[in-house]
Amino acid sequence: MPSLNMVQAVNGTLRDEMRRNGNMVLLGEDIGRNGGVFRATEGLLDEFGPERVVDTPLSEDGIIGMAIGMALYGLQPVAEIQFLDFIYPAFNQIVSDLAKFRYRSGGQYPVRMVVRTPYGGGIKGGLYHSQSTEAYFTHTPGLVVLTPSNPYDAKGLLVSAMRSPDPVIFLEPKRLYRTIKQEVPAEDYSIPIGKASLVQEGDNVTLITWGPMVQTCREAVALAGRENIRVELIDLRSLLPFDLETILASVEKTGRVVIAHEAAKISGFGGEISAQISERAMDSLRAPILRVAGYDTPFPYALEKVYLPSPERILRSIRKAYNY
Amino acid sequence: MYRYMLMVRRFNERMLLLQRQGRIAFFTESNGEEACQIGGAWPLNRGDWVYQSYRDAGMCLVRGVTLKALVDQLMGNADDPNKGRQMGAHWGYKESNMVSLASPVGTHIVQAVGTAYAAKFKKDKTVCFTTFGDGATSQGEFHSALNFAGVFKVPVVFFCENNQYAISLPFRRQTASENVAIKAEAYGFEGVLVDGNDVLAVYKATKAAVDKARSGGGPTLIEAVTYRMAGHSSSDDPNRYRSPEETEHWKARDPIKRFRAYMTKKGLLTEQEDRAMQEKVENEIVTVIKESEKVPQPPVTSMFTDVYAEIPWYLKEESDELTREGS
Numbered sequence: 335m336p337s338l339n340m341v342q343a344v345n346g347t348l349r350d351e352m353r354r355n356g357n358m359v360l361l362g363e364d365i366g367r368n369g370g371v372f373r374a375t376e377g378l379l380d381e382f383g384p385e386r387v388v389d390t391p392l393s394e395d396g397i398i399g400m401a402i403g404m405a406l407y408g409l410q411p412v413a414e415i416q417f418l419d420f421i422y423p424a425f426n427q428i429v430s431d432l433a434k435f436r437y438r439s440g441g442q443y444p445v446r447m448v449v450r451t452p453y454g455g456g457i458k459g460g461l462y463h464s465q466s467t468e469a470y471f472t473h474t475p476g477l478v479v480l481t482p483s484n485p486y487d488a489k490g491l492l493v494s495a496m497r498s499p500d501p502v503i504f505l506e507p508k509r510l511y512r513t514i515k516q517e518v519p520a521e522d523y524s525i526p527i528g529k530a531s532l533v534q535e536g537d538n539v540t541l542i543t544w545g546p547m548v549q550t551c552r553e554a555v556a557l558a559g560r561e562n563i564r565v566e567l568i569d570l571r572s573l574l575p576f577d578l579e580t581i582l583a584s585v586e587k588t589g590r591v592v593i594a595h596e597a598a599k600i601s602g603f604g605g606e607i608s609a610q611i612s613e614r615a616m617d618s619l620r621a622p623i624l625r626v627a628g629y630d631t632p633f634p635y636a637l638e639k640v641y642l643p644s645p646e647r648i649l650r651s652i653r654k655a656y657n658y
Numbered sequence: 659m660y661r662y663m664l665m666v667r668r669f670n671e672r673m674l675l676l677q678r679q680g681r682i683a684f685f686t687e688s689n690g691e692e693a694c695q696i697g698g699a700w701p702l703n704r705g706d707w708v709y710q711s712y713r714d715a716g717m718c719l720v721r722g723v724t725l726k727a728l729v730d731q732l733m734g735n736a737d738d739p740n741k742g743r744q745m746g747a748h749w750g751y752k753e754s755n756m757v758s759l760a761s762p763v764g765t766h767i768v769q770a771v772g773t774a775y776a777a778k779f780k781k782d783k784t785v786c787f788t789t790f791g792d793g794a795t796s797q798g799e800f801h802s803a804l805n806f807a808g809v810f811k812v813p814v815v816f817f818c819e820n821n822q823y824a825i826s827l828p829f830r831r832q833t834a835s836e837n838v839a840i841k842a843e844a845y846g847f848e849g850v851l852v853d854g855n856d857v858l859a860v861y862k863a864t865k866a867a868v869d870k871a872r873s874g875g876g877p878t879l880i881e882a883v884t885y886r887m888a889g890h891s892s893s894d895d896p897n898r899y900r901s902p903e904e905t906e907h908w909k910a911r912d913p914i915k916r917f918r919a920y921m922t923k924k925g926l927l928t929e930q931e932d933r934a935m936q937e938k939v940e941n942e943i944v945t946v947i948k949e950s951e952k953v954p955q956p957p958v959t960s961m962f963t964d965v966y967a968e969i970p971w972y973l974k975e976e977s978d979e980l981t982r983e984g985s
């Protein structure tokens with residue numbers, strides 16, 4: 335089994351699916367000759383040619399709009415937006431058209447496509463190469479929102495995304511692109527949309543997270559372990575739809591919940607998870623649900639490390655929930 | 659052609675009346691723009707795709723959409739192929755390749771380029787045709803669309819129905835360009851200016867652009883210069899921003915009158931035939947309205963379908979709760 339990092343896993347998965355499915359096309363900025371600024375599409379132009387690996391002009395509404403038109407005609411585009419921070423010129427396309435085509439046409443015009451985009455902090459990218467704005471998309475009915483946290487999941491989720499009949503926003507934590515290597519089976523497999531992963535079992539506190547924070551949370555769980563707090567770590571993987579069953583089963587067991595994400599706290603997706611739990615599992619709760627999140631500021635450059643939730647910050651919330 | 663032009667005019671008048679009577683909520687007329695509507699859609703093949711805007715009932719008719727399907731959409735009833743999901747005049751008819759449109763102006767223009775790309779990719783002979791108003795040319799997607807179309811040289815025809823107004827804003831305030839057609843030059847392909855009140859001229863210009871696209875010649879931007887004789891929509895009062903003299907000026911250039919005069923002069927239409935045709939069209943519309951009004955509204959639980967291919971668990975919950983407890 336090859337040991338791959340996340341970029342390699344994404345690259346290989348795109349390549350395999352392109353081989354399997356002649357209607358699959360990739361489009362985006364610098365994805366062809368340059369192989370993408372993170373190299374996720376390296377080598378694909380050579381294998382599949384410029385009609386299937388399309389270097390587009392520098393225009394996000396153009397990329398997403400064009401991909402929608404391709405998809406409606408029966409191609410299966412995977413669009414790359416260079417950074418999530420630059421998706422906003424295409425926000426109208428995504429929110430007004432991509433998410434609503436199927437619904438507004440009464441099912442006549444479903445759009446099957448994937449938007450891949452790197453997101454999150456940790457690379458010293460400042461305000462505009464670091465943000466985690468998944469909640470804009472989870473607040474849009476019609477979209478599926480996925481985010482892997484390791485190479486194995488990246489492949490399995492991307493396969494599901496590319497075969498999904500619904501439009502998928504596929505958020506790739508760029509800080510983990512090259513930091514974790516993992517065995518990734520060469521054969522075809524997929525991870526179902528809407529299924530969380532139980533990263534670690536524990537019965538004292540439930541820690542819920544996704545994407546780039548999964549690694550940080552692992553460290554926090556280890557720190558808590560030294561204090562004999564057994565934390566159950568859940569990686570949602572799929573934000574919309576989310577796996578309420580796994581969450582509730584864990585909350586019933588622990589009665590204490592911490593949610594960690596990189597995005598700003600107010601109106602972050604953690605608020606939604608928190609609300610779902612309190613609506614449905616009030617009787618199981620033995621402590622208030624706590625959120626550890628980015629601060630409610632724009633994403634700072636120099637103080638990035640302070641802004642991003644650290645294992646220690648998460649640990650403090652775990653303790654607080656545990657000792658409540 | 660003439661019959662379709664009459665049909666659109668009557669349809670416009672009737673639908674506005676229905677709106678005034680509170681039988682439909684909203685409508686966008688195309689009075690004065692019938693030559694664009696009919697002449698523009700006429701050269702297209704059945705398999706061609708149209709990314710339309712909300713003033714294109716006439717194009718829908720030419721493309722084989724039935725009057726009933728149009729009225730069903732305006733009423734948002736259970737027979738509407740769009741399942742009553744959108745406000746009036748937001749048509750979408752897959753069988754006729756009239757793609758569903760969104761309200762935000764201009765988003766469809768760039769999608770048309772993607773479809774044209776896909777058609778070329780699949781080596782189909784499909785042409786993609788997209789319509790929009792002069793106002794839409796100020797949107798980013800218009801620029802992106804023309805830019806992409808030029809770069810990828812895809813079989814797309816951009817059809818700007820310049821009716822001089824975007825709601826209240828006159829064309830002169832929409833752009834400092836002399837006209838819309840010249841904008842094509844900046845993107846590396848041809849722009850064509852045509853008298854949008856002359857149905858045969860519109861037909862000819864569109865036919866040439868469609869043929870060119872089909873034979874691999876790439877995109878064309880057509881600007882059909884016309885005039886919106888009615889308000890922007892059933893909610894608009896044009897007297898607030900334009901003079902009756904101006905409207906009179908354009909009334910004299912009414913595309914239907916012009917085509918009628920031409921046909922009569924050529925001996926292709928007698929007054930009697932004309933009257934009979936008008937009556938027939940009127941009857942058809944009245945009959946359809948009666949039929950559509952009998953159709954009930956979509957079932958309540960249809961609210962939750964088509965958000966996704968399959969209903970996710972949380973929508974199932976919401977749907978069940980609505981069924982159980984009512985709204």
Ligand SMILES: Cc1ncc(C[n+]2csc(CCOP(=O)(O)OP(=O)(O)O)c2C)c(N)n1
Nearest residue numbers: 713761762763791792793794821823824825
């Ligand atoms: C992005 C956006 N902004 C504003 C509106 C409100 N609006 C609807 S139609 C319209 C004018 C459009 O004018 P034009 O493109 O010239 O088309 P016409 O109505 O004249 O056919 C406006 C401002 C909208 N639908 N979408």
